[in-house]
Amino acid sequence: MPKGYAMRLTRMFLPTLKESPADAEVISHRLMTRSGMIRKVAAGIYNLLPMGLRVIRNVERIVREEMTRSGAQEVSMPFVLPAELWKESGRWDVYGSELLRVQDRHGRDFCLGPTHEEVVTDMVRREVRSYRQLPLNLFQIQTKFRDEIRPRFGLMRGREFVMKDAYSFHSTDECAEREYRNMYDTYMRIFERCGLLFRAVEAETGQIGGSFSHEFMVLASTGEDAIAGCSSCPYAANTERAEIGEPVAGMGPSPPDVKEKAIEEVRTPGMKSVEEVSAFLKVPPARLIKTLIYSTDKGPVAALVAGDCEINEAKLKRAVGTETLALADEKAVGGATGAPMGFAGPVGLRIPLYADWAVRDISGGVAGANSADAHIINVAPGRDFKARYGDLRAIREGDPCPRCGSPIEIKRGIEVGHIFKLGAKYSAAMNSTFLDENGGARPFIMGCYGIGIGRTAAAAIEQNHDAEGIIWPRPLAPFDCHLVPVNVNDSETVKASEAVYSSLVEKGYDVLYDDRDERAGVKFKDADLIGVPVRITVSSKTLKEGAVEVKERKAEGARLVKTECLAEEVKKILAVKCAPGG
RNA sequence: CGGGGCGUGGCUCAGCCUGGUAGAGCACCGCGUUCGGGACGCGGGGGUCGGAGGUUCAAAUCCUCUCGCCCCGACCA
Numbered sequence: 001m002p003k004g005y006a007m008r009l010t011r012m013f014l015p016t017l018k019e020s021p022a023d024a025e026v027i028s029h030r031l032m033t034r035s036g037m038i039r040k041v042a043a044g045i046y047n048l049l050p051m052g053l054r055v056i057r058n059v060e061r062i063v064r065e066e067m068t069r070s071g072a073q074e075v076s077m078p079f080v081l082p083a084e085l086w087k088e089s090g091r092w093d094v095y096g097s098e099l100l101r102v103q104d105r106h107g108r109d110f111c112l113g114p115t116h117e118e119v120v121t122d123m124v125r126r127e128v129r130s131y132r133q134l135p136l137n138l139f140q141i142q143t144k145f146r147d148e149i150r151p152r153f154g155l156m157r158g159r160e161f162v163m164k165d166a167y168s169f170h171s172t173d174e175c176a177e178r179e180y181r182n183m184y185d186t187y188m189r190i191f192e193r194c195g196l197l198f199r200a201v202e203a204e205t206g207q208i209g210g211s212f213s214h215e216f217m218v219l220a221s222t223g224e225d226a227i228a229g230c231s232s233c234p235y236a237a238n239t240e241r242a243e244i245g246e247p248v249a250g251m252g253p254s255p256p257d258v259k260e261k262a263i264e265e266v267r268t269p270g271m272k273s274v275e276e277v278s279a280f281l282k283v284p285p286a287r288l289i290k291t292l293i294y295s296t297d298k299g300p301v302a303a304l305v306a307g308d309c310e311i312n313e314a315k316l317k318r319a320v321g322t323e324t325l326a327l328a329d330e331k332a333v334g335g336a337t338g339a340p341m342g343f344a345g346p347v348g349l350r351i352p353l354y355a356d357w358a359v360r361d362i363s364g365g366v367a368g369a370n371s372a373d374a375h376i377i378n379v380a381p382g383r384d385f386k387a388r389y390g391d392l393r394a395i396r397e398g399d400p401c402p403r404c405g406s407p408i409e410i411k412r413g414i415e416v417g418h419i420f421k422l423g424a425k426y427s428a429a430m431n432s433t434f435l436d437e438n439g440g441a442r443p444f445i446m447g448c449y450g451i452g453i454g455r456t457a458a459a460a461i462e463q464n465h466d467a468e469g470i471i472w473p474r475p476l477a478p479f480d481c482h483l484v485p486v487n488v489n490d491s492e493t494v495k496a497s498e499a500v501y502s503s504l505v506e507k508g509y510d511v512l513y514d515d516r517d518e519r520a521g522v523k524f525k526d527a528d529l530i531g532v533p534v535r536i537t538v539s540s541k542t543l544k545e546g547a548v549e550v551k552e553r554k555a556e557g558a559r560l561v562k563t564e565c566l567a568e569e570v571k572k573i574l575a576v577k578c579a580p581g582g
Numbered sequence: 583c584g585g586g587g588c589g590u591g592g593c594u595c596a597g598c599c600u601g602g603u604a605g606a607g608c609a610c611c612g613c614g615u616u617c618g619g620g621a622c623g624c625g626g627g628g629g630u631c632g633g634a635g636g637u638u639c640a641a642a643u644c645c646u647c648u649c650g651c652c653c654c655g656a657c658c659a
Contacts, residue, residue: 018608018620019594023652043651149583152652272659292658303658311658327657342659368659394658486618521619528619539618549618 001508004480006501009514013050015039016526026222028461029154031470035530044151044159051530054478055457056162060141062193062475063164063451070186072137072166077119079143083109085118089429100147112145117426117448120167124444125432131171134434134444135179139166141453155454156414156462157224162453169444171436173423176445180421183449187216187417190451195473196460199411201227202237203418204314213420216451217413218459227413230401239410240314242395243402246357260363261378263347269373272342274307277375281366284308289359289367289379291344293333293351296322300336304346304355306362309393319354319390343368346385347376353387360389414459415452422446464554470531471554479512480504480574482532486520486539497538500548500566507567509574528553534573536566 013036020030023040032038037052048056064074080102086092092099092111100112113119120138128136141164151159166183170176184200191198196218203215215238217227228242229235237243271277278285288307293300294316301320305311317325330341336351337344345367346353359365365379381387397410427433427443436442457476464471472478481504485497501513512532514523527535535558537549542560550569551558561569 015592017593022588022594025653149656150653274658290658294657305658309658313657327659333659340659344659484618489617519617519619519621521617521621524619526620537618541618 004505004508005510006505007479007510007512009512009516012512015049016529024154026153026156026462027465028156028458031461031465031529032154032458035470038155044148044157046155046158046160051478052457055472055476056453058476058478059194059453059456060162060164063190063453064141066186066190066193067139067164067166070137070182072139072168074140075123075138076140076142077113077116077123079113079145080110081113081116081119083111085122085430086111089118089121089426091118098146098148100145113142114144114146115450116140116142116165117167117422117446118430121426121430121432121444121446124167124169125427125430128169128434128444131434131436135168135170135175137166137168137179137183139164139449154458156458158454161455164451164453166449168447168449169427170447171434171442171445173445176421176423176447180419180447183419183447184214187419187449187451191216191218191416191456193475194456194460195475196416196456197463198416199227199229199236199413201229201413202241204238204240213418215415216417216419218416218456218463219411219413220459220462221412222462223412223414223459225413225415227411228395228399228408229411230404230406231409232406233401233404235401235403239395240312242408244357244391244393244395244399245402245405246391260380260383263376263378263380263384265369265374265376267373268343268375271373271375277366278307281375281377283364283366283377286358287362287365289346289362289365289381291346291349291368293328293336293344294320295324295326295328295332296320297324298322299351300328300332301352301354302336302344302346302349303392304353304359304387305393306356306358307366309356309358309396311356311392312394315390315392316354319388319392320352337368337370339368339370340372343370343372343374345370345376345379346381346387347379349385353385354392355381355387355389356392357389358393359387414455414462416456416459417449417451419449420447422448465531468525469529472531472533474533474574477531477533478510479532480509480534481511481570482527482530482535483511483513484520484523484527484535484537485515486523486537486541488515488517490540492543493538493540496543496548496563500536500538500563503567504570507571509570534570536570 015036017034020034024030024033036049039047041047083092099114102110144163145160148159151157168179198216198218200214200216203213226239228237228239268277268280271280274285274288274290285307290305290307292303292311303311303316313325333341360381363380366375366377367379369376395408399408401408424443424445427446433441433443460476461470483501485493487493501511504511531553533553535551542549547560547562549558550561552573
């Protein structure tokens with residue numbers, strides 16, 4: 001077995017902090033800063049100090065090994081990318097201000113790479129001519145730059161960040177889907193090896209595009225994403241994506257005894273929000289027909305949802321079949337409804353109406369009257385307006401699972417990985433083709449697969465910490481053992497500590513040796529903060545019994561272990577959940 | 583991009599309203615005591631108060647501009 005990494009704390013560049021900097025609001029950011037892993041250089045841009053880099057390298061190593069094992073090949077593409085490629089794919093204009101653009105001395109346009117579909121597509125189209133050279137999966141672990149509107153949360157959401165991105169090229173859909181499943185399985189292995197609690201969920205494709213995708217979410221209460229999971233079957237999806245089945249007719253929110261009456265206009269001065277109208281007219285929110293006007297590339301449309309529901313814009317976008325979708329501004333609302341914002345309703349509207357299933361079952365509904373300060377009551381969908389019905393609302397806790405009908409649970413997660421089946425989106429746009437069996441030119445079918453390296457490390461902390469500090473899962477831990485001599489002025493203690501130090505390193509463990517002349521309390525606090533899985537405390541007290549103290553970071557108490565049994569004990573502790581090859 | 587807030591020693595912050603010689607805690611250096619959960623005493627070093635301009639006898643403090651950073655919002659009428 002190769003020797004482990006030995007480090008004395010008196011020699012290590014490890015500035016720990018008692019207090020956390022004022023700008024760190026999430027726990028991983030605070031703990032990474034306090035434990036001397038990272039330091040901020042500018043908004044969303046960080047230095048990685050030795051302790052932080054060791055963790056990042058651990059994530060990278062696992063990702064690299066599993067990607068390679070799955071058949072992907074590592075490459076390295078540039079960080080500064082020429083504008084031409086981005087203009088060719090069309091994204092130079094649509095990516096927006098997240099794309100940091102720069103010019104060289106000749107005034108030529110470049111950008112800092114936020115992702116590498118264009119470059120890899122260009123690379124492959126230059127070299128790959130035949131279906132015989134396919135499939136191909138190329139990955140890199142590399143720095144990206146996205147000029148986020150609001151960088152925050154340390155490594156969780158920086159502007160500059162390290163990402164593993166992989167791109168696969170195929171001659172057929174079936175082959176691309178096979179690779180998608182291969183990557184899905186690979187990602188499962190990667191995050192399992194990282195020792196994280198996570199879930200793979202169906203996801204929206206967003207800016208990258210493509211036909212379907214999954215996100216890999218580390219479960220943590222502080223996560224930025226909400227995920228919907230079935231309480232009894234494996235269905236799980238990002239709430240942006242999660243489907244809701246068509247409800248059985250007659251099971252709507254309205255009481256069945258509401259009599260069908262003719263519509264009637266009522267004055268509702270200044271009552272715009274669902275809450276105001278509901279309270280004013282004494283009608284439950286579920287009987288309001290919330291009408292939202294959207295501007296799309298197919299012109300204005302109206303979206304109808306029950307007053308107690310939230311619209312899901314991704315679903316609306318799909319239903320309308322539009323590329324762009326944005327809530328209409330005051331002017332556009334006026335143009336479509338003839339009324340100021342807050343009084344739109346479906347009755348008499350001359351633009352396409354898209355309605356959520358739940359609206360169909362409303363009787364005695366209330367909606368805007370399309371004139372200022374007025375609503376209409378006794379609205380009956382079907383009688384008073386016609387709309388295209390579908391699943392348009394955001395999923396909620398307790399909604400039925402679209403697969404099995406059991407109640408949905410909402411949990412929070414941190415997106416650490418995302419896989420996409422892209423299809424021919426980029427290859428077609430960039431005229432990137434190969435020759436098939438019949439000698440015909442066809443665009444590559446592509447997939448792309450990303451993992452946020454730094455975010456994975458941050459997510460591990462969000463998921464594994466306590467009031468004292470980080471509790472590293474062993475595979476990501478910067479060290480295996482944290483060796484603490486209680487008093488470095490006691491020669492017996494030092495002698496025993498040095499012996500433990502060299503013997504554990506000799507056996508292949510990475511050992512952090514706190515040889516500082518500090519009080520025990522200071523060393524213990526730092527040890528808890530840094531979160532190395534095993535702490536070994538050496539003191540004259542226990543040495544009298546020929547023993548040292550072993551404490552697992554994640555466990556409560558410590559126990560005495562005879563020095564001659566220490567190696568065996570450490571091996572036993574670290575073997576639990578020890579990753580293959582790690 | 584809109585709103586709000588903050589820039590004072592390496593870190594966390596007070597001082598600003600009401601202008602008058604720049605402070606505390608932590609960290610750092612020295613000496614001593616202490617030594618298993620962020621010790622104590624004594625002594626010490628370190629800050630053009632983000633930058634520029636203005637008002638004033640006098641500006642960290644008031645005014646203007648500027649830069650940086652942080653928070654909220656920028657989809658639910």
